[in-house]
Amino acid sequence: MKLIVSGQIRPLALVSALVLVFRSLSDCYDPMDPNGNITITFDIYKWTIDGYMARVTIQNYHQYRHVEKPGWKLGWTWARDEVIWSMSGAFATQQGNCSSYKFQIPHSCKKQPMILDFPPEASPENRSEDCCRGGLLSSWAIDPSKSFSSFEIQVGHLEGNSTGYAPLNLTLMAPGPGYTCGPVIDTEPTVSSDIGGRREVQVFRTWKSTCTYSSFLANKAPVCCVSLSTFYNPLITSCPTCSCGCKEAGPNTSSCISEGAALPQSDALSDTDVVQCTDHNCPIRVHWHLKNNYLDHWRVKLTVSNYNYKRNYSNWNVLVQHPGFGQSAMAYSFNSSVLPTVGLEDEVALFWGIDYYNTELLQADKDQLGSVTTEILLKKDMVTFTLGNGWAFPRRIYFDGESCQIPLPDKFPVLPSGSLSLNPIPNLFLLLTITLTLKLVNSWL
Numbered sequence: 426m427k428l429i430v431s432g433q434i435r436p437l438a439l440v441s442a443l444v445l446v447f448r449s450l451s452d453c454y455d456p457m458d459p460n461g462n463i464t465i466t467f468d469i470y471k472w473t474i475d476g477y478m479a480r481v482t483i484q485n486y487h488q489y490r491h492v493e494k495p496g497w498k499l500g501w502t503w504a505r506d507e508v509i510w511s512m513s514g515a516f517a518t519q520q521g522n523c524s525s526y527k528f529q530i531p532h533s534c535k536k537q538p539m540i541l542d543f544p545p546e547a548s549p550e551n552r553s554e555d556c557c558r559g560g561l562l563s564s565w566a567i568d569p570s571k572s573f574s575s576f577e578i579q580v581g582h583l584e585g586n587s588t589g590y591a592p593l594n595l596t597l598m599a600p601g602p603g604y605t606c607g608p609v610i611d612t613e614p615t616v617s618s619d620i621g622g623r624r625e626v627q628v629f630r631t632w633k634s635t636c637t638y639s640s641f642l643a644n645k646a647p648v649c650c651v652s653l654s655t656f657y658n659p660l661i662t663s664c665p666t667c668s669c670g671c672k673e674a675g676p677n678t679s680s681c682i683s684e685g686a687a688l689p690q691s692d693a694l695s696d697t698d699v700v701q702c703t704d705h706n707c708p709i710r711v712h713w714h715l716k717n718n719y720l721d722h723w724r725v726k727l728t729v730s731n732y733n734y735k736r737n738y739s740n741w742n743v744l745v746q747h748p749g750f751g752q753s754a755m756a757y758s759f760n761s762s763v764l765p766t767v768g769l770e771d772e773v774a775l776f777w778g779i780d781y782y783n784t785e786l787l788q789a790d791k792d793q794l795g796s797v798t799t800e801i802l803l804k805k806d807m808v809t810f811t812l813g814n815g816w817a818f819p820r821r822i823y824f825d826g827e828s829c830q831i832p833l834p835d836k837f838p839v840l841p842s843g844s845l846s847l848n849p850i851p852n853l854f855l856l857l858t859i860t861l862t863l864k865l866v867n868s869w870l
Contacts (some may be wrong), residue, residue: 442595445454457821459767461487461752462714463491463562463597463604467501467632469589476581477589477629481515482555483597485562488764489775490638490826491743495576496560498598502591507580509533510812514556514576515540531581537594542574553577560600561849563629564826566762567742592634603643604678606636640827646670649709649829651822656716657812658838664705668830669704701732701789709735709824711743715817722804723749723817727759727776729824731786731795738786739822741797744823748816750774750801758783758799771820813840 455461471478485498517533520782542560543551551557553574563571583589595606600758606775614631618624642708650664700708710730716723729743740775743759746762750763750772759776766773778784778797787795814838822829 430513433749440457446576452542456768456774457764457766458488458490458747461638463487463599463636465590465595465597465606465609465636466615467609468628470628471631472588472629473579474580475585476583476613478579478581480553480577480628482575483562485565486572487564487638487826488566489564489742491551491564491740491742492560492562492599493563493566493739494559495600496542496558497562497600498560498596500537500596500598501592502537502594504593505802506582507590508582508638509538510579510581512540512578512852513551514553514574515578516551521588533642533653539566540576542578562599563740564742566764566775567740567760571597573763586629595634595636599634602764603638603640604636605639605770606634607647609634622767636849638826643762643829647830648707648827649822649824650705650707650710651819651829651831652710653818653832654712655812655817655836655838657841660710660838662832662836664703664707664710664836665830665832666704668705699734699735700859702731703792705830707830708736709738709829711822711824711829713819713822715812716800718812721807722802723804725801725808726798727756727801728796730796732789733795734789737788737795738803738825739783740778740787742775742776742827744773744826745819746771746773746821746822747819748772748809751809752804752806754803756799756801760795 464486466482466484468482469477470480471622480855481499483499485492510529511532513596517535517538519535520533521535522536523534525532532751543557544559545557547557555573558571558574560572560574561571563569565572580589591609591611593609593610595603597606609632612631612633614628616625616627622830649670650668650711652664654660698860700706708731710732712726712728712730713845714726714728715723716726727743727745729741731738744764746769754761754763754774756776758779760779761776763775764773766777768813774868776799783797789795815834818837819831821832
C-alpha cells in the first residue's frame, strides 16, 4: 500500500504507522521492571602504537529476564578501518580478509565482527577476568554476581595518536532478536579501586550503549500459558485454546510441533523441539491452585510443567503479579523475592529454583511431564482479603521473562452459588451462632 497519494498521507496508513510506533515504544517499557536493560561498556585502559586495548563488559540489569543458551552474540560496525589484533575471554566468529597483513595476522579483519563468549571450560590462554560463561547471564534480582561478562580486545590499524572511534550500529542477540541498542556514546570514565580500596584507578576513556528488549520487535509467539483451579470449585480453568499457536497433529503422532515444521517466531522453540500436542500447544504451562483458606493466611500451589520433549529449561524463573503479595509470603520449594515496580497497583513476586535441587525444569517424556512445584503461604490483610471477583488469581504471569497467556476473568473458577466470599471457619461459626440466637428469640415472642 502506498502511504502518500497526491501529496497527502492516507489516514488509515498514518494511523497504522502510529499504532506500530506506539506499540513498539510501550512494549519496550516494562512497569514490572522499569530499569531493565543490558548495558555494553567499552573501557579503554591502554594505548598502543596503532590503537588501544579495551575491556568490554556486558551487564544484564533486567530483574527477571536472563540470557539463556546458546548465549549472547554481540556485533558492531567499525567507524574506520580498525582490526582486532587479539582477544581474550571471547572470540570473533570470522577472521575475514587479512591478506594485506604479511607478518602479524589480526584475530579479525571484519568490518562488522560478531563476538561470542567462551564456555566455562575455556583454556587459560583464552581467558580473561570475569569471562567465559558460555554466553549466559543471570538476571540481576536472582544472582548479580553472574549477571555480567567481560572480555578484552586489542584494536589497531588506526592513525598515529588516535584516541579511538566509538563503534557504530551495536547489535545484541540474547540469544535471539528483540534487543535494540542505542548509540555508543562517550561517558564518564570508569573508576575502580586498588590497594584494598585506598586508591582509585580510572580508565582513559569509556563508551557505553544501552540495549532494551521488546517482545513485539522479537515477533514472539507466546511460550507459556496459565491454568487455574480452587478448593471451592471442582472445575479446572484450562489454558486458553491455542495459546501458543495451533497445528494439526498427524494421525499417528502426539506432537503438534514436529521437526522441520514451520514454528512460531520464538527463541524458546528450536528446529529440533517437539512439543506434546495439547489444546494450548505451549511448551510451558503454569498452574495456579488456590489450596486452602485459613483464619489469618491462605495457601496456593504453584506448578510449572514442561511439555517440550527435547528441551530442559535451566535457571528458569516465574514472575507473578498478585494483590496478595502486598503481605508477607513464604515459598517452600522455590526461592522468592518481591520486586520493586512503577505504576502497578499490585505487588510482583519473582520465584526461581533452589541450587542443586530444582533449578532445572526437565523435558517431558512419554510417561510424564517435567515439572517443578511449590506451595506458597500468604498472610491475609483482613481489610482487603476476598475470594470474590477473581481476587485470588494472578493479574499477570511471566515465565523466563515472557508473558504467559492467562484465561479471561469470565473463565475464572467461580464461588459456590449464592456465596459472595468464603470466610474463615470462625466467622462462619459466629454467623451460625447469631442465626440460632435469633431463632431462639423469635420462639419466645
